[in-house]
Amino acid sequence: MKNILVVDDSALMRSVICDIINSDSRFKVTDRATNGEEALDLLMKKTYDAVVLDVNMPKMNGLELLKALRDRKIAAKVVMASTDTRDGAKTTLDALSLGAIDFVHKPDRAFECKNGSFDKKLMNILDVVCHSKASVFKEETAEDRKAQMEVSRKLADLVKGSSKGFKGKQVVALASSTGGPKALQGVIPKLPKNLKAPMVIVQHMPAGFTQSLAERLNDLSEITVSEAVEGEFLEDGHVYIAKGGKHLNIDNVGGKLKVRYSDEPTREGVKPCANYMFESLAKSDAERIICVVLTGMGADGTEGIVNLKKSKNIFVIAQDENSSTVYGMPKAIYKTGLTNEVVPLDQVAQEIIMNAGVS
Numbered sequence: 210m211k212n213i214l215v216v217d218d219s220a221l222m223r224s225v226i227c228d229i230i231n232s233d234s235r236f237k238v239t240d241r242a243t244n245g246e247e248a249l250d251l252l253m254k255k256t257y258d259a260v261v262l263d264v265n266m267p268k269m270n271g272l273e274l275l276k277a278l279r280d281r282k283i284a285a286k287v288v289m290a291s292t293d294t295r296d297g298a299k300t301t302l303d304a305l306s307l308g309a310i311d312f313v314h315k316p317d318r319a320f321e322c323k324n325g326s327f328d329k330k331l332m333n334i335l336d337v338v339c340h341s342k343a344s345v346f347k348e349e350t351a352e353d354r355k356a357q358m359e360v361s362r363k364l365a366d367l368v369k370g371s372s373k374g375f376k377g378k379q380v381v382a383l384a385s386s387t388g389g390p391k392a393l394q395g396v397i398p399k400l401p402k403n404l405k406a407p408m409v410i411v412q413h414m415p416a417g418f419t420q421s422l423a424e425r426l427n428d429l430s431e432i433t434v435s436e437a438v439e440g441e442f443l444e445d446g447h448v449y450i451a452k453g454g455k456h457l458n459i460d461n462v463g464g465k466l467k468v469r470y471s472d473e474p475t476r477e478g479v480k481p482c483a484n485y486m487f488e489s490l491a492k493s494d495a496e497r498i499i500c501v502v503l504t505g506m507g508a509d510g511t512e513g514i515v516n517l518k519k520s521k522n523i524f525v526i527a528q529d530e531n532s533s534t535v536y537g538m539p540k541a542i543y544k545t546g547l548t549n550e551v552v553p554l555d556q557v558a559q560e561i562i563m564n565a566g567v568s
Contacts, residue, residue, distance in 0.1 A: 210234070210235065210236065210237050211235060211236045211237070211258035211259065211335075211339045212237060212239040212257050212258050213230055213236050213237065213238050213239065213257060213258065213259050213260070213261060213335070214238075214239070214240045214241070214242065214248065214251060214252070214257045214259075214260045214261070215227050215230070215238050215240075215241050215242070215260075215261045216241075216242045216243075216244070216245070216247075216248040216260065216261065216262045216263055216266070216271070216274070217243070217261075217263040217266070217290075218243050218244055218263060218265075218266040218267060219263075220243075222263075222315070222322075223241055223243070225322045226261060226290065226315075226322065226331075227241065229322065229327075229328045229331060229332070230261070230331075230332075230335070232328075233332055235336065236258075236332075236335060236339075239257070240255070240257070243266070244266040244267055244268040244269055244270075245266055245268065245269025245270055245271065245273055245274035245277070246268045246269045248260070248262070248269075248274055249269065249274055249277050249278070252278065252283055252285055253281070253283065256285075257285070257286075258286065258339045259286045259287070259288060259335055259338045259339045260285050260286065260287045260288070261288050261290050261331075261335070262274065262275075262287050262288065262289055262290065262291075262309070263290060263291050263315075264289065264291035264297075264300055264304070265291065265292075271289065271291065271304065272300070272303055272304060272307060275287065275304060275307035275308050275309060276307060278308065279307060279308055284343035284344060285308070285343055286310055286338045286339065286341060286343045287304075287308060287309040287310060287338075288309070288310065288311055288312065288313060288331075288334055288335060288338050289301060289304045289305075289309045289311075289312040289313070290312070290313050290315045290331065291312075291314075291315055292314070292315055292316070292317050298417055298418045298420075298421035298422075299421055299425075301418065301421075302390060302418070302421055302422060302425055305390045305391055306390070306391060306394065308344065308391075310337075310338045310341050310387065310388060310534060311334050311337065311338055311387055312334075313327070313330055313331050313334050314327075314415075315327070337387055337506045337535060338387075340535070341387065341388065341534050341535045342533070342534055342535075344534070357398065357399050358398065358399065358431060361399045361400065361401055361558060361559070361562065362401060364559055364562050364563070365401040365403070365562055365567045377496035377497060378494065378495050378496050378497075379405070379406045379495060379496065379497040379498065379499065379565060380406055380407055380408070380409065380443070380459070380466065380490060380493075380495045380497075380498050380499070381404075381406050381407070381408040381409070381498075381499045381501065381561055381565055382408070382409050382410075382483075382486055382487060382490060382498055382499070382500055382501070383396075383408065383409070383410045383411070383500075383501040383502075383503065384410075384411050384483030384486070384487075384500075384501070384502050384503070384505070384509055384510035384538060385410070385411075385412050385413070385502075385503035385504060385505050385538070386412070386413040386479070386504065386505025386506055386507065386509065386535070386537075386538060387413075387504060387505050387506050387534055387535045387537075388503075388504035388505065388533065388534025388535055389412045389413065389503055389504060389505060390412065390414070390422055391534070392503045392504050392528070392534070392554055393410070393412065393422070393426060393503070394425075394426065394429065395554050395555060395557075395558075396503070396554070396557045396558045396561075397426045397429070397430050397432065397434060397448055397558075398426070398429040398430040398431075399558035399559070400430065400431075400432045400448070400558055400561065400562065401431060401432065401446075401562065401567055402431040402432045402433065402446050403445075403446050403567045403568045404432060404445065404446050404561075404562070404565055404566075404567060404568075405445055405446075405565050405566040405567050405568045406445055406499070406565040406566075407443035407444055407445055407446075407447050407448075407449065407466065408432075408447070408448040408449065408561075409437065409443070409448075409449045409451070409457065409459060409486060410448065410449065410450045410451060411451045411457055411481045411482065411483040411486050411509075411510075412450060412451070413479045413481070413505065413509070414453045415453045415454060416452065416453040416454035416455075417453060418453055419436050419450050419451065419452050419453040420436045420452075422450060423435050423436040423448075423450045426448070426450075430448075432446060432447070432448055433446065433447045433448065434447075434448040434450065435447070435448070435449060435450070436449075436450050436451075436452055437449035437450060437451055437452060437457060437468045438468060439468060439469065439470050440467065440468060440469075441467070441468050442462075442465045442466065442467050442468075443459065443465070443466040443467070443468070445568060446568070449468065451481040451486065452470065452481070453480075453481065454480055454481075455470040455471065455472060455480070455481060456470065456471045456472070456473055456476075456480060456481050456482055456485040456486075457470060457481050457485065457486045457489075458470070458471055458485055458486065458489035459486065459489045459490050459493055459495075460489065460492075460493070461492070461493050461494050464494070466493055466494075466495065469489075471485065473485070476509075477507055477508065477509040477512075478507065479507070479509055482509055483509045483510040483513055484509060484510060484511075484512050484513035484516075485513070486513065487500065487510065487513025487514050487516065487517045488513045488516050488517065490517060490521065491516060491517045491519070491520045491521055495521070496521075496522060497521070497522045497523070497524070498517060498521050498522070498523045498524075499523075499524045499526065499561065499564050499565055500514050500517070500523055500524070500525045500526070500542075501525075501526045501527075501557065501561065502514075502525070502526070502527045502528065502538050502539050502541075502542045503528045503533070503538070503539065503554070503557070504528055504532075504533040504534045504535055504536070504538070504539065504554075505535055505537055505538035505539075506535045506537040506538070507537050507538060507541075508537065508538060508541035508542075509538055510538055510541075510542060511538070511541040511542045511545060514542060514545075514547060515545060515547070518547060523547070524549050524550075524564050525542060525547050525548045525549050525550075526548070526549065526550045526551075526552065526557060526560045526561065526564075527539040527542050527543050527548045527550070527551050527552075528551075528552070528553070528554055528557060529551050529552060529553050529554075531553065532553040532554040532555070533554075539551075
């Protein structure tokens, strides 16, 4: 049985969430806290399999608690559960950057938590988080990012000066899920703006969050990052993130690669699903696809890459187990035997640069 800490300043909401968790025999709420200060005191003394954390609280809010845990190097597996997580995408991304593993939207009213949708989603996320890795995140400074970019520039210069490299049309296609937003911050800002390929990303997130994720990554990066827009053509040196709630497809139009969204049901339990992205590339005139699979639960991406291999030249990069928050998706593609490189997160960008090249 997994031990859970619930942190929420609303007595009613706290009671409802605890009842939902305790109704599942896999979990037990062993402690409750009404604010971040109480939770910090508990987390300094005890460990939990997961923490369900509200954002808006008196004395110390959820984000302040995450910062305090980071500063004290206390590892905790945190699920953000707040009304802020629906419209407050920035707050959610802040929480994920500070170490929260995943998030769930908490209805505005306590009685709405028992409509069958919230409790099912909370239990699914809680199960994943309990089996994930707790990490202590170091605060990344502007100097850290500058140093990382300098390393990438030097690598790009070496690659540019080399006679090696693929000469035809190519695409970098990346799939990620639980732990992905933080992982992407460790990859995308290290890519040069003259990457010799467009990059498309499927990150499992709801509608409304992917635009904020793209904007954040764009602010941190030299390479341009945006949420993919229906009908736009892919360009080298540009990263396109699939919109939440739609499936991303890449079509051939007049010798160019074009974004098309589709609205099929969820696949692998998610929408967007990376399998659609990879399979659509099989029908494109891109001659080579560099496939990247990062942290995430389940096996999304594997079937798509297997199908892609039937008609395309592919190169597959998978994140290794030690650096993955959840070693599900990378493990699934690794087990197929199709992976060319298995590397820790901090080496993913250099693998992309070396294989895609620069212009």
